Amino acid sequence: MQKIGVFVCHCGSNIAATVDVKKVVEMAAKEQGVFHAEDYPYMCSEAGQSRIAAAVKEKGLTGIVVCSCSPRMHEATFRKAAERAGINPYMVEIANIREHCSWIHKDMTEATEKAVILMRAAVAKVHLNAPLMAGESRVTKRALVIGGGIAGIQTAIDIADAGYKVDIVEKTPSIGGRMSQLDKTFPTLDCSACILTPKMVEAASHENITIHTWSEVEKVSGFVGNFTVDIRKKARYVNMDKCTGCGVCQEKCPSKKPLNEFNRGLNTRTAIYTPFAQAIPNVPVIDANSCIKLKTGKCGICEKFCQVGAIDYTQKDEIITEQYGAIVVATGFDTIKLDKYGEYAYNESKDVITSLELERIMNAAGPTKGHLERLSDGKAPKEIVFIQCVGSRCSDDRGKPYCSKICCMYTAKHAMLIRDKYPDTNVTVFYIDVRTPGKNFDEFYRRAVEDYGVHYIKGQVGKVMPQADGSLLVQGVDLLDNKQILKKADMVVLATAIEPNPDVRKIATMLTASIDTNNFLTEAHPKLRPVESPTAGVFLSGVCQGPKDIPETVAQAGAAAVKVIGLLAKDKLKTNPCTAKSDELLCNGCSQCANVCPYGAITYEEKLINDHGIRRTSRVAVVNGALCQGCGACTVTCPSGAMDLQGFSNRQILAEVDAICR
Amino acid sequence: MSKQSELIKEISGVNPLKCMKCGKCSASCPSFNEMDIKPHQFVSYVQNEDIEALTQSKSLWKCLSCFACVERCPRGVKPGKLIDAARQVLIRQRGQEGLTANEIPALLDDETPQQLLMSAFRKYRR
Amino acid sequence: MQELIHRAKSLLESGEVSRVLGWKKGENVFDVEPAFFATAEELENFVYNGFCGANLSKYMIEASTWEGKTLVFLKPCDTYSFNQLCKEHRIDREKAYIIGVGCKGKLKAEKLGAENILDVQGAGYPDCSDTLKVTTLYGEQEVAYKDAMLERCHVCKGKEHQVYDELIGESVDTCDADRFAEVAKIEAMSPEEKFAFFQAELSKCIRCNACRNVCPACSCRKCIFDSTKFDSNQKANTTSFEEKMFHIIRAFHVAGRCTDCGECSRVCPQGIPLHLFNRKFIKDINNLYGEYQAGVDIDAKAPLTSFRTDDAEPGVGRG
Amino acid sequence: MPVNNENWKPTIVAFCCNWCSYAGADLAGSSRLAYPADVKIIKVPCSCRVNPMFILRAFEKGADGVILCGCHPGDCHYSTGNYYARRRMTLLFSMLDYLGIEEGRTRVEWVSAAEGVKFSETMNSFVEKVRTLGPSVRLGDLRCKN
The missing domain is CATH 3.30.70.3270 (Alpha-Beta Plaits)
Structure with a gap:
């Protein structure tokens, strides 16, 4: 038989204005097993809590019912108070008479009746409560970061600097991610590689960081503090310990057909390759689908030319199993497929490109060695049209309903860079809105217009028509002029919507982390816990959580790292005893x-x-x-x-x- | 007046509030230059309940119902459907009956744009 | 029948099995009951005829805990229950030697006017004939075999045994009715009619628990209605609702596990068509989640312990 | 059994999962979105915790309507709980219909933590529906009521 105390909170007037708290106390006192009932203006206050402690001591209470706000608000508070008073914290039940009663009902009689019933239910439950002991689980002091882009790198470095071991799992042959594909960054126009490469080197040389490239997470089990993860290290066919990264194999490889993923398929690469010059690790992989030796058994040229004998055609995928205390998802993004946007002629003309493709074209290491050229005929474009919001802010199933956030700024960047380097090239931007919230962002955009003469037109493009002479006829509208525009262009650049990396679904399922309808990972709280997943021990870094530019990504990466460090700093975690x-x-x-x-x-x-x-x-x-x-x-x-x-x-x-x- | 705009919304099944004023409809429209009220403006006419102006406009009869705007509108606002609905409102007002399928062949001539015929098939297919 | 006894004796003699689980003669020809036979002598009382409706699978739960193998005779429909119990780890397949016996449909004594029967000819296996000669206190009469069959035999699941070590005798698929016709008929009623129908049926319930005790799916060590876990332990009914609660919950507990063996309806002393509950769930499961027959595939995922992300919403399809 | 008594107050039990619907109910509260006081909420960790026994017991003891609210399919905090709940409740409700219990006394609604409005609207419409049905007789113990 429990001895129960019922404590009814006024919450100032929040409860007391609609619920007759005295009546609730009176009715509570009549309940079987209730040995104490009182009310107080603020039960959650220091004074309120000490009244609970006093009653426990005086009446020898074994169970407590607090009639107050939502348990989501103060259950933890009252459990702690009970513990201090010497009662098991799980002998406390909350009757939610604020959110579920006083705040939604106006009639005092009705609200009081309901409050009494809620109180009774809580008392009935406490009668059957049993003391529960939270168990403890050890915390493995090692973190896993899934994705080796700027988000993953930054998170890993921050965690490693705090003295904890971190593993990065990256599915491509090198870390670096999208940022390594960019030419310049807004709004400062500094070179992307120049600021990213040192970070990559720092991560690679950090004593606390282990990098698994060409690897994927295969299976996740366990729980916060104790995850067990299987990582598939895909066969590289190159011995990482022996390879010196001299690059001879890539020069000699006769298989030159496969599309270069790093250059967005704008040119080709060899079957044995490193994606880019500054790749980390600087060890090539053999693409088994295009390697002649692996496909037919004949060739072996790379093996012949490798002076250190690093080529190993017999390598197999390897599964390694590791323990982690925390997992950070930093899987990043890709641009959407444009197959459903026939009107932009993306699949018809080589000169209609995405902005990420332009990024590669402008890059000195790109397919055109940094020269702005039409991919169809190699000529310099004189008239370039940029189209904004391609697939963004779209409520049908062709695109994405959200704003991709980065396009306005990178388009201003592209337009400015082109006008700067090729002043005789005209640049026109069709936009719906120009969105520039960010430090120095609007100034940057205005510079593109005012100093560089980029022609911004408010309106959209309805159709891009490839012409017989190789040019592109762009039919758009100028909404401010109320005129339809037909414009001949040499190149059209589409500000293509970004979407979370498609693999994130698989990873989210493995982690039991929730994702929204757009495949972005869901935060534990959209405002107050933006870098945590609702699944304990899983954290979010970068665009996998929502569209972001580089500084925001780095900021979030750091925030995620802090959360991880906070977790790993604990030796033991209390487990939920309600099992x-x-x-x-x-x-x-x-x-x-x-x-x-x-x-x-x-x-x-x-x-x-x-x-x-x-x-x-x-x-x-x-x-x-x-x-x-x-x-x-x-x-x-x-x-x-x-x-x-x-x-x-x-x-x-x-x-x-x-x-x-x- | 407002009743008419409600009628247009009902017939077209379009919610003008979804429009984000991007202009893709007008950018897509093959009859843009013939129109006095441009496709992207249709939405605000309905929103402002100025149906009178809409039904008096040249645009009403210049729209080919090619539905390029309907297909390309990123917000599912479908200006073409609004225009179509405005036509219907007008026709209902005048009490005219629609054509029957049998009457159509006799009315065809070389002047009628092929597009118009195609769109009619598209529009009324079941 | 002699062939079954003969085979059982030789398996006992060879020591391959330690006992035999079969049916024993009763006082009357129709009073057949399940029994274990430990010796060849005991087997003299073994019987197999049209009245051997009892599904022996459930007895294998206990037999699985004993030393040695048990020879068990299973009719085609019984093997579904056997498989289901294997799936739930209640029966050890290794502890059973299964002889799949032929079945031509089983009889419901009540359909012959049970109290007055002295003898029934034509129900013996394997020579059972299409017509039964029934000798009653008041003389002889002839009844078509089909007319005396259990309800479940009219919706026979087929003549194939799902699991066995050897087969003796031929089976006949006696299905001549739509399995879900009765359920569909009730579904088509108005709520008032439905309620009246079930109210009338369930009012007959005396909570004898025969349905529960015979049901191979109701194999809990301790039934929830006998335990204190839900404050639902058996007692005199205090509310008119309790039979309803009992039968709904019982049906729910066996949903996705019930093989539709029909034993519940066979044994109900009050003649309540209890299979209508189970079959309603089976019908819904088939319609909503795809055809599923419990006891066919031991490794198949059961409908209530699996899901699809695009499952129907509760209440969809209501008026 | 519809009643004409305007003052009749149904008893409604609402099972709400802790992560979405209970929070949704809290949001309805903090947004002051009213719904009838007839609704009494019982917190469960997940919609999959709700045993059909709980629902039948509520009716046995005199409830006039029982509603179960959980996270939207795909958003379950425990990733799959509501999918199981959905199948269980689908079958249970179908059985209740089959027994001639008035549909409308039971409902499942997916309410997220952000859907305070939906929570309030759901409760309003559910109570309204139960009110039109009147006191639950078929699924209750008559002796519990006066």
């Missing part, structure tokens, strides 16, 4: 519960059971309390009721039901 528990006397061993457990927390044992004196060996379910997150899916599949959830037991919930319906 499932199986009654082995009742368990049939039927395995239904294990089939629905999302955490693999249920296993089966052949156990010697003493059933009221009768000994038998039976197959019974056993719950791993550290893995169980307490969803309760198992409890409902269990026909015998052997599986129950602590803190939300069948009898507790039924008691609440009874109290409400009586």
Whole structure:
């Protein structure tokens, strides 16, 4: 039999204005097992909490009901108060008489009646509460960063600098990500490689950082502090220890057909390749789909020319298993496919390109060695049209409903750079809105217009028509002039919407992290916990969470690192004690519960059971309390009721039901 | 007046509030230069409940119903449908009956743009 | 039948099996009951005829805990239950030697006027005939075999055994009705009619628990209605709702696991068509989540412990 | 059994998952979006925690309507819980319909933590529906009521 104390909070007038708190106290005192009932203006205050402690001491209370605001607000507060008063924190239940009562009802009688019922339900539940002990789990002091772009690199460096081991898993042959593909960065116009490469080197040479390139996360199990991750290290066919990165193999490779992914397929590469000159590690990989030796068994030229004998055609994919305490997702983005936008003639003309492709064309290491050329005939374009919002801000299934955020600024950058380097080239930008919130952003855009003479037209392009003479006829509208425009152009650049890397879905599923309808990872709270995933121990860095430019990405990467460091700094974590528990006397061993457990927390044992004196060996379910997150899916599949959830037991919930319906 | 704009919304199934004023409709329109009220302006006429001006406009009869704007509108506003609905409102006002399928062949001549015929098929296919 | 006894005796003698699970003669020809036979002598009482409706699978739960193998005779429809129990780790397949016996449909004594029967000819296996000669206190009568069959045999799942070590005898697929016709008929009723129908049926329930005790899916060590876990332990009914609760929950607990063996309806002393609950769930599962027959594939995912992201929403399809 | 009594107050039990719908209800509260006081919320960790037994028990003890709210499919905090809940409730509700229980006394609604408006609207429409149905007789113990 519990001795229960009921504490009713006024919350100033938030509750007391609509609920007759005195009446609630009066009714509470009449409930069976209630030995103490009082009200107080602010139960959550220091003074309010000490009243609870005093009552516990004086009346020897074993259970507490607080009628106050939502448990999401102050349950933790009152549990701590109970603990200080010497009661198990899980002997506290909250009756939510503010959010669920006083704030939504106007009639005092009605609201008071409801508050009394909510109080009764909480009292009924506390009668069946049992003290629960939070378990402890060890924290593995190592973090995993998925994705080796600027977000992943920055997060890794920050974590490593704090003294913790970090592994980066990158699926391409080199770290660097999208930023390594960029030529210049806005709004300062400094060269992307010049600021990124030192970071890459820093990461690679950091004693606490291990980089797995050409690798993918295969499987994730475990929970916050104790993740076990299988990483597939894809066969590189090059021995990383022996290779000196001299590059002879790439010069000699006769297979020159495959499209160069790093240059967005604008030119080709060899079958053995490093994606770009500053790649880290500077060790090539062999693309098994185009390697003649691997496909036909004949060739072997790279092996012949490699002076250190680093080529190894017999390499196989390797799975390594590592333990981590925290996981950071930094999987970045890609541009959307333009197949559904026939009107822009992207698939018809080589001179209609995406901005990321232009980025490669402008880059000295790109397919045109940095010369602005038409890909169709190599001529210098004299008339360039930029089209904004291609696939962004689109409510149909062709594009994305969100603003890709970076396009306005990089288009201003591109336009400015072109006008600067090729003053005789005309640049026209069709835009819907120019969005420049950011430090020095609007100034930058205005410079493009005022100092560089970039022609901005408010309006959209309806159609791009490739002409027989190789030019492109652009049909657009100038909304301010209210005129339709037909413009001959040599090149059209599409500010293509960005989308999360398609692999993120797979990764999110493995991590049980939630993603939104656009495949962006969801934050634990959109404002207050923007770098954490709702899944404990999983953190978000960079564009995988939402469109961002470089400075924002780096800022978020640092923030994610701080959260990881905060987690790894702990030796042990308290586990949620509201876990499932199986009654082995009742368990049939039927395995239904294990089939629905999302955490693999249920296993089966052949156990010697003493059933009221009768000994038998039976197959019974056993719950791993550290893995169980307490969803309760198992409890409902269990026909015998052997599986129950602590803190939300069948009898507790039924008691609440009874109290409400009586 | 407002009743008419409601009618247009109902017939067209279009929510003008979704328009973000990008102008892609006008950029796509093959009859743009013939029109006094441009396709992107249709939305604001309906929003401002100035249906009178809309039904009096030349544009109403210059629209080919090629539906380029309907297809390309990134917000699903479909100005072409609005124009179409305005026509219907007018026709209903005048109490005219529509053509029957049998009457059409006799009315065809070389002047009628092919596009118009195609779009009519597109529009009324079931 | 002699062939079955003969085979059982030789398996016992060779020591391959330690006991035999089969059917035993009762006082009357129709009073057949499940029994274990430990010796060749005991097997003299073994019987296999048209009244051997009882599904022996459930007895294998206990037999699985004993030393040695048990020879069990299973009709085609019983093997589904056997498989389902294997799937749920309740039966050890290795502990069973299964002889799949032929079946031509099983009889419902009530359909012959059970109280007065003295003898029934033509129900013996394998020579059972299309017409039964029934001797009652009041003389002889002839009844078509089909007319005396259990309801479940009219919706027979087929003559194939799902699992066996050897087969003896031929089976006949006796299906001559739509399995879901009764359910569909009720579904087509108005809510008032439905309620009246079930109210009338369930009012007959005396909570004897025969349905639960015979059901191979209701194999819990301790039924939820006997335990304190839900404050639902068995007692005299205090509310008129309790039978409803019992039967809904029972059906829900076996949903996706029930093989539709029909034992519940066969044994109900009050004649409540309990299979209508289970079959409703089976029909819904088939319609909503794809055809699923419990007890066919041991490795198949059960409908209630799996999902699809595009499953129907609850209540969709309501008026 | 519809009643004409304007003052009749139904008893409604709402099971809300902790992560989405309970938070949605909190948001409805902090946004002052009213819904009838007849609705009493029971917090469960996940919609998949709700045993059909709870729902039947509520009716047995005199509830007139029971509603279950959880995260939207795909957004479950435990990633899959609501998918199981969806199948369970689909079958249970279908069975209740089959037994002639008035549809409308049971409902499942997916309400996210951001959908305070939806929570309030859902409760308003559910209570309205139950009010038109009147006291639950078919699924209740008659003796519990006066």
